[in-house]
Amino acid sequence: MEYDEPLFFRVMQYAARADRDVVDMVSGNPDWDAPPALREGLSEYADAPGEAFQYSPSEGLRELREEVGERRNVDAAQVVVTNGTAEANYLGMARAMERDAGDEVILTDPVYPYYPGKTSMLGGEARYVAVDDRGRLDADDVREAASEDTACILVNSPNNPTGAVYGPETIRELVAVAEENDALLVSDEVYDHFDYSGRFESALTVDSDRRIVTGGFSKSMAITGFRVGYAILPHGLVDAAKTRHMLVNIAASRPAQRAVLHALRETPAEYYEETRDVLRERIRTFT
Known part of the structure; x- marks a missing residue:
């Protein structure tokens, strides 16, 4: 199967070859330090016995899943x-596509460039809905864009790249559209700590078996290299997602999970709040 390389890969290659300073507006790397407790967790883990350096349970450490479940008010089994x-977004999109309920993925325009690539990789067709x-x-x-061919509706709020935050009514309606069209809504909420509008609403507030919520700690803890995220799925979709995750990755990094848990x-x-203040000041500068 052929699929397009994300355009910003080429932009990054141009920047690497440049003979002058380049301001990186592509990479989503926070430029503040990780929490001190994260370093403490890593340091403690380094002294753990050898068996602690082996595979974690494929679905993740039980304690971390319980911590996420408590914070997001869901059953840890989800x-x-x-x-x-x-990867959480990939699992959600794959679950939507493998149900034989269409091959179309609705995306926003403009869009985070990895979403179209994942759509192509999974054999789907992207359909774009423009924002204002x-x-x-x-x-x-x-x-209006959805139809019987729609398998997945993928959104992220707060949004990358626009920064827009979708309010409660929008989120409820997006879940309803998924239900009306036998589709799944995948709601990427990795930027949930950075809502400056007070309007952010998680899709988890809508009781439905047609929504999957994804999140992680790369942005909120400034640890993009740790690669610790999560998917929260309806009970009926968990087993298939766990199986695909196991076949693709076996398991997430055990030391990274331990450090994040700590x-x-x-x-x-x-x-x-201090990291939010950093970005708040930058928003003021740009706007």
């Missing part, structure tokens, strides 16, 4: 720990 949020000039997505436009338990709220 949580699959993944190799970053990127402030990045707002009209759920009625999604409803950081979740020990990091004070002030750390997150």
Whole structure:
């Protein structure tokens, strides 16, 4: 199967060959430090006995899944720990596509460039719904674009690249559109810590077996290299996602999971507020 290389790969290659300083507006790498508790967790793990260096359970460490479940108010059995949020999105899209309920994936325009690539890789067809000039997505436009060929509706809020936040009514309507068309909504919420509008609403607030929520710690803890994310799935979709995850990755990194778990338990709220303040000041500068 052939699929397109993301365009920004080429942009990064141009930048690497440049003979002058280049401002990187592509990579989503936070430029602040990780929580001190994360380093503590890694240090403690380095002294663990040898058996602690082996595979973790494929679906993720039980303690980490329980921590995520408690924070997101879901059953830990619905949580699959993944190799970053990127894999969580892949698992959600794959589950949507393998149900033989269509081959179309609805994406927003503009779009995070990995989404179309995943769509092609899974044998799907991307259908784009344009947002307005402030990045707002009209759920009625999604409803108009959806059909019996729609397998998946993939959105992320707060949005990359526009920064828009989809409010409660939009999220409820997107879930409804998925239900009306025998599709799955995959809601990528990796930027949930960075809502400056007060409007963010998780798709988890909508009770439905047609929505999958993904998230992770790359942005909130400034640890993009650790690759620890998660998918939260309806009970009926968990087993298939766990099987695909096991076949693709076997398991996520055990030391990374342990360090993240320690950081979740020990990091004070002030750390997150300070990082939010950094971005808040940059938003003011740009706007």
